[in-house]
Amino acid sequence: MWNAFINEEEENERRVKRVTIRDVAREAGVSITTVSHALSGGGSVKQETRERIRALAKSMNYMPDWSGQNLKSTQTGVIGLYIPYIRGFYGLLADSMYVKCQEEGYELDVVIAEKGETILRNLLSHRVDGAIILNHGFSARNAEIVRNAEIPAVFLDRELVGPLVSNIRFDSYQTGRMAAEYLYELGHRRILLVEGSDTYDGNERRRGFLDYLEEKGILQGEDYQIPGGFDREIAHRSVERFLTKRLPMPTAVFAANDDSAIGCMIALMEAGYEVPDDVSIIGCDNIELSQWYVPPLTTIDTGVADMGRKAIEEVAALIREEHSGSTMTTEGRLVERASCVRLASGR
Amino acid sequence: MWNAFINEEEENERRVKRVTIRDVAREAGVSITTVSHALSGGGSVKQETRERIRALAKSMNYMPDWSGQNLKSTQTGVIGLYIPYIRGFYGLLADSMYVKCQEEGYELDVVIAEKGETILRNLLSHRVDGAIILNHGFSARNAEIVRNAEIPAVFLDRELVGPLVSNIRFDSYQTGRMAAEYLYELGHRRILLVEGSDTYDGNERRRGFLDYLEEKGILQGEDYQIPGGFDREIAHRSVERFLTKRLPMPTAVFAANDDSAIGCMIALMEAGYEVPDDVSIIGCDNIELSQWYVPPLTTIDTGVADMGRKAIEEVAALIREEHSGSTMTTEGRLVERASCVRLASGR
DNA sequence: CTGAAAGCGCTTACAG
């Protein structure tokens, strides 16, 4: 007994001691079982005791240890969002998910991770109840592991289904076609494609776009398909390089996202071309900047907020095992602004 | 023994069994102690055994349970960032922090939370090793609790210091003065203030701005201090209301952040005023949109990326107890663009 | 180099 006191004092000298359920129990003069029940709301505890313990716990700033609690209960109450960075598009997605999480009673943890390893560790170690993954750094092999481990997950960047795995994707093939059709209807025939990066969405937009051009018989050579990397800088350099080749000038450009579309516009304007008078441009995503840019950018809205809400809804359902995994899709919506014009006939 | 098998099969029917250290040990024919040592790199394990176990663990997709591991070790390896939402400013902050975290060997968890309760629960339950807090929803009382619990934390929105608590703040008072001085030097004397929200930064920018005006003897009445809430919409409505009063028109506006500055510009332009010809505008933050807006917005860059890096560096040092908490400050930098002009003399 | 045992802070049947 005496010993215990000495030890406690020694502890105090080093670091403030974390307060545990044991401390609360001792202070309240009850067992830890009763404290646990009183705080969790479970079990049957005399109303007066419950209130007394709750007040005491609060005054002691007691908070159940996360690990101790989860080791037994295996429910964390948090959903993890795994994305490669946060700016722009991903931020909008995260914000819309947060709102829905509140409604569903989950906490949202946004984990920035470039390495699939980090993500896999998070999921396999049960840090979260369920996950939303939109991360090109996560390999197909890792995704397979998640499926087999039966961890509730919603993929936003690949077509994978399992008992507890769903996927929701932008119908990027359709988006690509939509952009092509829009420019075609405006009379454009020589169109430059600024590709996205080598991801599901990047490849599908490309495929849809080129398919439409081919059907209409206006598919250009590979010189008219240049890299853009979903990135402003990359697109800028890429267009500069294209211009030095002095090929017949395209009358329109489809850039695989708005960021790269803006990179294109800058490069074109620097080279003395007017948008949309000399060249029309259509992007994709409808990021905030697009409506403020001069000229305002015509684009295809991918409905990111809607997607975010759907994804949370779905992962919550998977966690509760309300149904098994499935594939879903969202459609893009054309937003007409000033960066595209009808081609003057005979040009 | 027989019983055990039956139970196992029943388990399998319900859900894929999580693989534990026990499973790996059984499979490898060693004790769980050895598995633990082999995987963690600690202890002394025969090289061959270590490699065999690691390969086996990997093939079984074994990952140590987060809670089991932390319950003993009390180190999570993650830093938590607690912000109210992600778009714009906060996203830039988070991205810059992520990069620094990688260097320091921590994982960054971004937790969106409006309620201080959620944040407090996260910290007191030891979900993270340390925290960065920039959240007006977190009360002074809660902050005090964090300090006393000696949880390593860096506050970005208040001046609080403790053994394991530091704070880094934008010198928002200086920023406010800087904006005022810039407009004053351009010859402006009747200046409208569009305030921020009731936060540390909002109040300090206001105070610095008004102090300078007062020193120069050009402080206007309260009619020239209108709410902006750091928000585009709020600022927009607020300026509209101001204009209906038909007070002498200001020749310049200081908006407490870029978002609200853009809201002002829209309202002014809708009312027929030209920026900067009729009214000059200066904002604060230097968000991405500012350089693309027409006219490009003159603003004060708060150096958010630099702040993010500093904050991570500091919290990591506090976790390692390299030094005790302190107060730090970062200075703003004027970015001149087209939205402000020298006032034509005699106006 | 390897393993049996104690214990981290909780929850959850179960007994009273």
Add this chain to the structure above:
DNA sequence: CTGAAAGCGCTTACAG
């Protein structure tokens, strides 16, 4: 309504 005890999955002295 309350509490003693087992156990969640790990790590860490300690013994051999």
